[in-house]
Amino acid sequence: xxxxxxxxxxxxxxxxxxxxxxxxxxxxxxxxxxxxxxxxxxxxxxxxxxxxxxxxxxxxxxxxxxxxxxxxxxxxxxxxxxxxxxxxxxxxxxxxxxxxxxxxxxxxxxxxxxxxxxxxxxxxxxxxxxxxxxxxxxxxx
Numbered sequence: 001x002x003x004x005x006x007x008x009x010x011x012x013x014x015x016x017x018x019x020x021x022x023x024x025x026x027x028x029x030x031x032x033x034x035x036x037x038x039x040x041x042x043x044x045x046x047x048x049x050x051x052x053x054x055x056x057x058x059x060x061x062x063x064x065x066x067x068x069x070x071x072x073x074x075x076x077x078x079x080x081x082x083x084x085x086x087x088x089x090x091x092x093x094x095x096x097x098x099x100x101x102x103x104x105x106x107x108x109x110x111x112x113x114x115x116x117x118x119x120x121x122x123x124x125x126x127x128x129x130x131x132x133x134x135x136x137x138x139x140x141x
Contacts, residue, residue, distance in 0.1 A: 034071075037070060
């Protein structure tokens with residue numbers, strides 16, 4: 001008899017797969033705030049880290065690397081918060097029957113043709129009624 005191999009799942013991934021809408025919104029907001037703080041750190045005008053004796057902040061290069069790391073943490077947390085909203089759409093996109101090049105060209109030609117007809121209509125409308133409006137404006141003045 002064959003034994004079923006039990007897959008060991010990562011606890012963090014298991015927790016993130018569960019539905020916690022408030023926590024996901026909080027993670028998204030905090031991720032966006034961390035991204036903004038990281039950008040401010042990279043710019044160095046609004047928020048800056050001064051040189052210290054601490055090994056991570058004793059040169060400008062290390063401060064820049066730290067700032068980029070802060071931005072990456074913000075991006076990852078924001079993506080973890082937003083990803084569950086988009087993951088179901090990937091499965092739906094696989095079900096879509098996409099049009100062929102010929103159909104796209106046909107529909108595009110129809111749209112552009114309609115735009116040209118409407119444009120010509122408004123040009124004709126202006127050329128016919130503009131002299132009438134000018135004449136009415138001179139009479140009323």
